[in-house]
Amino acid sequence: MARKRIVTARINGCEQSFLCEPRQTLLEVLRDELGMTGTKEGCSNGNCGACTVALNGRPVVSCLVLAVECDGTEIQTVEGLADKERLAPLQQCFLEQAALQCGICTPGFLVSASCLLKENAEPTEEEIRFYLAGNLCRCTGYDKIVKAVQAAAAAD
Amino acid sequence: MPELPVAWKPQAENVVFGKEVSRIDGVDKATGFAKYSADINTPGTLHGKLLQSPYAHARIKAIDVEAARKVPGVKAVYVFPDRAPRTNEETGEPIYFEIEHEGQPIAAVAAETSGQADDGLRAIKVVYEPLEFFVDEFHLPRAVELGRARPIRAAQQGDLEGAFKAAAHTITGMYGIQTISHMCLEPHGSHCEFTDGDHLTAHLSTQNVSGTPGQFASPLGLDAAKVHVSCDYMGGGFGSKFAADEWDIACAAMARDAQRPVKLMLDRATELNIPGSRPSAFAEITVAADADGKLVAWDSHHWGTSGPQGGTVAPTVMPYVFEPKNRRTRATGIVTNRGPDRAWRAPNHPQACALTQTAIDDLAAAIGVDPYDLFLKNLDLTWSATSRNPADKDIYAAELEIAAKLMDWKAKWHPRGEAGDGPVKTGLGLALHTWGGAAGRGTCTVAIHPDGTVETFSGTQDLGTGTRTALAVILAESFGLPYEKIKVHIGSSKYPMSGPSGGSTTIGGVSGPHRRAALKALGRIYDLVAAKHSVDAGTLTAANEQILSAGKPVCTWAEACSLLGPMKVEFQGEGPANDGLTSAQVGGVQMAEVAVDVETGVTKVVRYVAVQDIGTIVCREQAKSQVLGAMIMTIAYALSEERIMDNATGRFVNADLQHYKLPRIGDIGELIVEFYEPESQYKKGVIGLGEPPVISGGAAISNAVANAVGQRIPVLPLTPKRILDSLRS
Numbered sequence: 062m063a064r065k066r067i068v069t070a071r072i073n074g075c076e077q078s079f080l081c082e083p084r085q086t087l088l089e090v091l092r093d094e095l096g097m098t099g100t101k102e103g104c105s106n107g108n109c110g111a112c113t114v115a116l117n118g119r120p121v122v123s124c125l126v127l128a129v130e131c132d133g134t135e136i137q138t139v140e141g142l143a144d145k146e147r148l149a150p151l152q153q154c155f156l157e158q159a160a161l162q163c164g165i166c167t168p169g170f171l172v173s174a175s176c177l178l179k180e181n182a183e184p185t186e187e188e189i190r191f192y193l194a195g196n197l198c199r200c201t202g203y204d205k206i207v208k209a210v211q212a213a214a215a216a217d
Numbered sequence: 218m219p220e221l222p223v224a225w226k227p228q229a230e231n232v233v234f235g236k237e238v239s240r241i242d243g244v245d246k247a248t249g250f251a252k253y254s255a256d257i258n259t260p261g262t263l264h265g266k267l268l269q270s271p272y273a274h275a276r277i278k279a280i281d282v283e284a285a286r287k288v289p290g291v292k293a294v295y296v297f298p299d300r301a302p303r304t305n306e307e308t309g310e311p312i313y314f315e316i317e318h319e320g321q322p323i324a325a326v327a328a329e330t331s332g333q334a335d336d337g338l339r340a341i342k343v344v345y346e347p348l349e350f351f352v353d354e355f356h357l358p359r360a361v362e363l364g365r366a367r368p369i370r371a372a373q374q375g376d377l378e379g380a381f382k383a384a385a386h387t388i389t390g391m392y393g394i395q396t397i398s399h400m401c402l403e404p405h406g407s408h409c410e411f412t413d414g415d416h417l418t419a420h421l422s423t424q425n426v427s428g429t430p431g432q433f434a435s436p437l438g439l440d441a442a443k444v445h446v447s448c449d450y451m452g453g454g455f456g457s458k459f460a461a462d463e464w465d466i467a468c469a470a471m472a473r474d475a476q477r478p479v480k481l482m483l484d485r486a487t488e489l490n491i492p493g494s495r496p497s498a499f500a501e502i503t504v505a506a507d508a509d510g511k512l513v514a515w516d517s518h519h520w521g522t523s524g525p526q527g528g529t530v531a532p533t534v535m536p537y538v539f540e541p542k543n544r545r546t547r548a549t550g551i552v553t554n555r556g557p558d559r560a561w562r563a564p565n566h567p568q569a570c571a572l573t574q575t576a577i578d579d580l581a582a583a584i585g586v587d588p589y590d591l592f593l594k595n596l597d598l599t600w601s602a603t604s605r606n607p608a609d610k611d612i613y614a615a616e617l618e619i620a621a622k623l624m625d626w627k628a629k630w631h632p633r634g635e636a637g638d639g640p641v642k643t644g645l646g647l648a649l650h651t652w653g654g655a656a657g658r659g660t661c662t663v664a665i666h667p668d669g670t671v672e673t674f675s676g677t678q679d680l681g682t683g684t685r686t687a688l689a690v691i692l693a694e695s696f697g698l699p700y701e702k703i704k705v706h707i708g709s710s711k712y713p714m715s716g717p718s719g720g721s722t723t724i725g726g727v728s729g730p731h732r733r734a735a736l737k738a739l740g741r742i743y744d745l746v747a748a749k750h751s752v753d754a755g756t757l758t759a760a761n762e763q764i765l766s767a768g769k770p771v772c773t774w775a776e777a778c779s780l781l782g783p784m785k786v787e788f789q790g791e792g793p794a795n796d797g798l799t800s801a802q803v804g805g806v807q808m809a810e811v812a813v814d815v816e817t818g819v820t821k822v823v824r825y826v827a828v829q830d831i832g833t834i835v836c837r838e839q840a841k842s843q844v845l846g847a848m849i850m851t852i853a854y855a856l857s858e859e860r861i862m863d864n865a866t867g868r869f870v871n872a873d874l875q876h877y878k879l880p881r882i883g884d885i886g887e888l889i890v891e892f893y894e895p896e897s898q899y900k901k902g903v904i905g906l907g908e909p910p911v912i913s914g915g916a917a918i919s920n921a922v923a924n925a926v927g928q929r930i931p932v933l934p935l936t937p938k939r940i941l942d943s944l945r946s
Contacts (some may be wrong), residue, residue, distance in 0.1 A: 082330070089331065098255075101253075105485060138674065139247075148244065162842050163403065163452040164681060164707075175666055181427070194881045194882060202849050
């Protein structure tokens, strides 16, 4: 087994150092080493988007990012979207618009959508659908997710 | 006072029941705090992984797992029952396990890290004797030749020959719908941990919390009372998660061997392959109508496969909903070496609908009439009219009218193939469906504390549908409380038994017992308040966190509950019961508008309308979400989703989410959901909704594509290749 490496990253605003094997993905480290299970494993080959996190502000599928690549980076996960006791407007809109059912895809959609709204505060419906095309949902129907993102954009 | 009458409140008096509310577990799901089975990481949890057969059909001649036990980090190795060769005690002959499909589990390993578990699997030596396999579920003649075809049933009624002879219009066609997987976004699996020596806690992703402890206990030789199954949250099941599966037993066995917790969740390829599929169905159909467009005769032979069991779609649902008086139905199951089937949302119905109502649409096209009119004309032949009790034909007629308005059907419809000269052709299609949705078994304990706190305990589960929220709404409406204040405890086998969530039985199964328990509690509280405040108990109601007499406040809810005494009081609810709280049998109509590019074969659903009756609505927003979710699953199996088996290797070649094509957020057109809900529906009682909206959309979309391109594309999903191949043939 290759020697473990020390990686230091700012995760949800807090600088953290962790030990990881070179083969471990960011997803594995978040879930198994740091206990941050809000980020979900859906397919482990980059096709479902359930594990999406923001890496230096850009959405990435954390199953395809090696943890050792994250040294010195800024990472935001679903756990970091709310401001302490207050939900982010985007989360609030997901609840109000009933944009979630089983909830497995929800963290990935939320992180992707929050990256979108930071890049583009007033996205069109088409831009929302294009940006969120990497996130797969099996049971919610998508429509309400689009409406939730639109509502969040309007609220900001 | 006498017992309160068992009924829902008059519809006009409801504050939250049947209204739009946010789900009570939404915050946990939107913040990442909701814990699913895969999120359980108790200290020392080992990584469990499966060794699976690369062959579709083979004998296991030898297994050697000793090297795996010595791999660094490996803490337990498990060989699935009967996989290792044995000897027949009477004859002395060896007995070899026969692998029936690719991916069948053979052994499992639990190790400190995921990588070490992989190393352990690689160290296991298996000697296979590959056998002849068959995975071509469409090729009936070849299946017959190989002895893999099993005639299932032939049923005939009326004078078929005479009816066809006398008919004014007859069409014959071939139709089909391919096998799909359940594809739960949260895969099957569990986290198993033993405590106090022989007490097992299994965090299992399951639709059957109350029913699975015994399934763990028996193979592990435990008392069922020592098994606790927990499922706080789960990511979909769609009919595939009723059991403690053999890989869950492996997980628990390894946890016991290693004296460490083990987590074993299926990886995506395995999730697509082995824990469930919906059987394919193909059919040759001849259907006839008289000069007025009345269906007079039906003859069908359908076949398909459920995998190694060799089943196919139940012939009892053919023809689907419409039953001409003269009819014959034949069915043949094919034994294939393909992952086995499990109940998939509305078992048999989506396939039967996709076969039947496309053929009827073709008949309408052959006659040259609008299928809307032909469907309407034949509603007296629906199952309601033949005493099988589903949705009343008048409801179908009303739903057709509502759907047509939402679709603007009459203005948009054109005769088949007359979609203009451009490369993008638009078309309309419709179909209709029915489902039971009767209440399942359920019990609950509703506890009321002296401070007014209300909590409920029920061994049901929330698949994502909103069961937890529904229970809060029912109790809140009953007690006049904010629904957010109700504490709902579900997802544990330690709670009062509740039935499995399948066949749309859950909402009826849990809502009846909760309303009954709430009415018992209210009766007790009203008596106490009446005695204390010298009012007539018969005048009391609960609303706005108060108890009112003839509309005037008497005391607060908390004050009323303090009269119960110093300790909480529990009220039990049971069901189902024939008291009108729940009911069964619904119907629905779906219409699709599509745009097909005949140069590329790409189909877009432009607008998709679902009109559905469901009796009494508990949570409107969650009910709507159920329909919307069903609509995207339908678009998936209608346009892109299918298992593709390789006839040369017997393997499932697109078992990943890049190639197992599901619609993305940009692939969905406008979705319109409308509940058919005159007053009579509210009075009908609560009925499940999970299955019905996923049934008829496949036929509706296929019919819309036929209307657009001018011919039937016979087999779903209607991929660009199938469309182009059909148009060129």
